[in-house]
Structures are given as C-alpha cells and as structure tokens.
Amino acid sequence: MLWVKSFHIVFIASWFAGLFYLPRIFVNLAMVPPESVAERERLLLMAHKLLRFTTLLAFPAVATGLWLYLGYHIGFGPGNGWMHAKLTIVVLVIGYHHACSRVLAKFDQNLNTRSHVWFRWFNEVPIVLMLIIVILVVVKPFY
Secondary structure (H helix, E strand, O other): HEEEEEEEEHHHHHHHHHHHHHHHHHHHHHHOOOOHHHHHHHHHHHHHHHHHHHHHHHHHHHHHHHHHHHHOOOOOOOOOOHHHHHHHHHHHHHHHHHHHHHHHHHHHOOOOOOOOHHHHHHHHHHHHHHHHHHHHHHHHOOO
C-alpha cells in the first residue's frame, strides 16, 4: 500500500504542477498583441505540450487514488466524511482540467474573449482546490 500511496502523491503533485502553470500560459496568451504571431504560436505550442503532459499524469493520479480507495478501502465506512468531501473536490479538479482544455481550444481558434486579469484569477483555482484536498486528507475534519 505504501508504494501505491507514494506513486499517488508523486502523480498528484506532477498533475497539479501542470495545472498551476497552464493557466499562467493563458495569462501570457491573453496579453499577446495581435501582430505578434510568432509569440502567440510559441505560447500555443507550449500550452498544448503542457496540457498533453498534464493529462497523461492525471490518469495514473486518478488510477492510484482509486486503487487506494477501492483496493485498500482507505476512506470507506463510517467516520470517513472527509473522503467524500475529497472525492467531490477531485471531481472539481477534473472539471478544471477539462475547462483548461476548452480554454486552449478557444485560443487555438482565436476566440478568446477573456482578459489576462481573468486568467490570473482562474490561475488561483487549482491552488485553492489542492489546499482543500490536503487539509481534508491530513486533518480529516469530517469524522
């Protein structure tokens, strides 16, 4: 179980690293002047590569989490409300990841209407979600 838990932590940390940085690229894309085609294309290439890498990390992160939950019954039974709250936040993280792919598709089609300020706030969402997850797992406030 400790091996699975170790890999789960590494995959989660790596997945979140991508989710922390990808919206930062969106901030820069939103600030690119229309005449700066090369800069825009370079940022789009970076964003696509990072999204692909981040998506590849999400799968083993979720798989090892499910392995711990279903295989070792971590968070099962009475007194484990923290796990239900955590799983809810994980669904929100997956939704945020999907939202990032939708945002990138809009940038690809030159249909972005949001400002760099909006993306700066959007960039804070995974930090808050990770903070909540860590508190739920470590403190286990809902017994």
